[in-house]
Amino acid sequence: MARYHIETYGCTSNRGESREIERRLRDAGHYRVDGPDAADVAILNTCTVVEKTERNMLDRATELSEATADLFVTGCMALAQGEAFDGLEAQVLHWDEVPTAVTNGECPTTTPDAKPVLEGVIGILPIARGCMSDCSYCITKQATGKIDSPPIAENVEKARALVHAGAKELRITGQDTGVYGWDTGERSLHRLLEEICAIDGEFRVRVGMANPKGVHGIREELAAVFAANDELYNFLHAPVQSGSDDVLGDMRRQHQVEEYLEVVEAFDSALPYWTLSTDFIVGFPTETDHDHEQSMALIRETRPEKLNVTRFSKRPGTDAADMKGLGGTVKKERSKAMSELKMQVVGQAYESMVGETREDVLVVEQGTGDSVKCRDGAYRQLIVRNASEHGLEPGQFIDCEITSANTVYAFAEPV
Numbered sequence: 001m002a003r004y005h006i007e008t009y010g011c012t013s014n015r016g017e018s019r020e021i022e023r024r025l026r027d028a029g030h031y032r033v034d035g036p037d038a039a040d041v042a043i044l045n046t047c048t049v050v051e052k053t054e055r056n057m058l059d060r061a062t063e064l065s066e067a068t069a070d071l072f073v074t075g076c077m078a079l080a081q082g083e084a085f086d087g088l089e090a091q092v093l094h095w096d097e098v099p100t101a102v103t104n105g106e107c108p109t110t111t112p113d114a115k116p117v118l119e120g121v122i123g124i125l126p127i128a129r130g131c132m133s134d135c136s137y138c139i140t141k142q143a144t145g146k147i148d149s150p151p152i153a154e155n156v157e158k159a160r161a162l163v164h165a166g167a168k169e170l171r172i173t174g175q176d177t178g179v180y181g182w183d184t185g186e187r188s189l190h191r192l193l194e195e196i197c198a199i200d201g202e203f204r205v206r207v208g209m210a211n212p213k214g215v216h217g218i219r220e221e222l223a224a225v226f227a228a229n230d231e232l233y234n235f236l237h238a239p240v241q242s243g244s245d246d247v248l249g250d251m252r253r254q255h256q257v258e259e260y261l262e263v264v265e266a267f268d269s270a271l272p273y274w275t276l277s278t279d280f281i282v283g284f285p286t287e288t289d290h291d292h293e294q295s296m297a298l299i300r301e302t303r304p305e306k307l308n309v310t311r312f313s314k315r316p317g318t319d320a321a322d323m324k325g326l327g328g329t330v331k332k333e334r335s336k337a338m339s340e341l342k343m344q345v346v347g348q349a350y351e352s353m354v355g356e357t358r359e360d361v362l363v364v365e366q367g368t369g370d371s372v373k374c375r376d377g378a379y380r381q382l383i384v385r386n387a388s389e390h391g392l393e394p395g396q397f398i399d400c401e402i403t404s405a406n407t408v409y410a411f412a413e414p415v
């Protein structure tokens with residue numbers, strides 16, 4: 001869990017993005033502190049109106065980079081003039097990537113009394129608390145303990161209540177959804193999902209983070225459930241963290257690269273169109289140049305359509321914090337190289353969609369201006385502009401044609 005400090009400059013849109021960043025950070029168990037000196041990470045949401053503003057942003061970024069271990073820069077100047085921050089120890093990210101980057105590869109953390117939440121048409125359902133891992137870099141385990149899985153029937157009733165309350169997208173969450181049921185002696189995520197999909201109503205289900213080890217033992221059964229139920233987004237978030245078995249061992253991850261590949265192969269065999277989402281930690285203390293190249297090769301081989309890249313950061317009280325770290329320059333160079341590869345792979349995935357038609361696309365939430373954010377069957381993000389002209393509101397299902405792509409999402413028009 002990280003202590004964060006956030007500063008926001010500029011327009012109402014920036015402030016709204018910062019609020020969403022904070023909401024996601026709080027949901028993941030991180031907490032805000034006053035001032036960068038007391039923080040593990042600092043977040044600077046920038047503005048770029050005039051030259052004086054740009055100078056002020058650079059000056060503030062410099063101050064924050066000197067005051068805290070990790071600095072994340074987002075907002076208008078970061079995205080329009082990201083090269084201006086090249087001389088700083090800072091990561092330049094789209095605002096939507098900031099919450100994941102702050103987590104440093106750690107599992108999301110829910111509170112013991114976490115309850116289902118309905119936000120617009122999105123229902124958030126925590127299915128369990130805790131995990132079965134003991135990663136050397138993660139402080140979350142100290143707060144959550146081992147997996148504690150409520151019975152399937154209890155979770156199904158919570159899901160049914162969300163659907164009846166108006167949820168059109170159910171987000172199944174937990175520290176590690178893949179190990180749901182391990183504490184009861186049965187690997188049962190696939191059974192839970194099957195019963196949720198049987199609930200009366202028109203809705204979609206997105207499965208949250210599931211570590212490769214937990215998924216590996218039920219990969220065939222899980223892929224079959226995805227293939228049989230249209231309610232499930234064909235989307236799997238399985239954070240591999242490294243393409244090197246040596247580094248995975250030092251991280252104390254429970255899987256090896258081959259197991260991750262077998263999970264991907266199972267879903268490839270069962271689903272003609274699906275989204276692989278994964279995470280990589282760059283610059284772990286024992287990561288060599290060869291290890292980094294193995295990670296890059298794994299990205300090229302599996303081509304994840306969603307990829308989170310995080311520079312390693314020491315968390316107090318973890319075993320990895322006692323390891324001799326790599327220099328900031330090394331981490332920065334490796335992060336930059338992987339981020340560039342990420343944009344190539346993800347961009348090509350969205351570009352390949354142009355000209356195709358998608359059916360039963362769910363309008364999930366309002367976007368910027370008069371636009372709406374939608375998700376297709378593989379949870380790929382589609383933006384429809386001039387939504388009011390089409391009478392579009394969150395909760396509707398539409399058919400649309402993909403008209404163009406913008407690296408991490410595509411534009412679409414209703415048909």
